[in-house]
Amino acid sequence: MTVLRFDAVLFDCDGVLVDSEPITARVLAAMLGELGWSLTPEDALRIFVGKTVSDEAPLIQARTGYAITPDWLDQFRARRNRELETDVQAIDGAPQAVRALHQLLDGRIAVASGADFPKIELQLRKIGLYEYFVGRYFSGQALANNKPAPDVYRAAAQALGVDPQRCAVIEDTVTGATAGVAAGATVFGYSPGGPGHDSTQALLQAGVAHVFHDMHDLPGLLAAEHAAA
DSSP states (O other): OOOOSOSEEEEOSBTTTBOOHHHHHHHHHHHHHHTTOOOOHHHHHHHHTTSOTTTTHHHHHHHHSOOOOHHHHHHHHHHHHHHHHHHOOBOTTHHHHHHHHHHHTTTOEEEEESSOHHHHHHHHHHTTOHHHHTTOEEEGGGSSSOTTSSHHHHHHHHHHTOOGGGEEEEESSHHHHHHHHHHTOEEEEEOOSSTTSOOHHHHHHTTOSEEESOGGGHHHHHHHHHHHO
């Protein structure tokens, strides 16, 4: 029987469960271009990965002279969500990892994302994982401080009734890894290479305990951690 070292697993969403970052970057690049900041989707991905558009409003204003308004953000989210509804796909191996860990932990898994609630729910439904996280997905935007602050990971752990120190956090960006480490969790960095994910070196520098490159390996990796403990 497989036994895990941890009492709960807390997943980031974008870049960990869903391959959404390139889609969001494409929409963002187009809309920033309309404001006068000409950049490619690759540029947008590099600049904004792991960050929220609202948190980067000062940067956008500095580059465009335009102060981001709630109406503009609503338009961005609507355009982004239409694209995600059409194009977003699961990270390879993520559905299998979620289902395995949900069973091993008697449902003690959660999503702790920096994204807004509608985006999280849309994506979980789109990739067929919503049922595994009903009532257990959390948005840093709904709390006092978003990532890299630890609030969303602490909220997820509390909702599961688990001490953060008994949680494994799965992250793919420095911003998110910093949040998980600050919450007191053990952070595992997912770094498959390519755009939209931070590098192995960057994640290790942020304090992750281990970096892995294939989501299929996650359940076994957490079990191996138990065996080594």
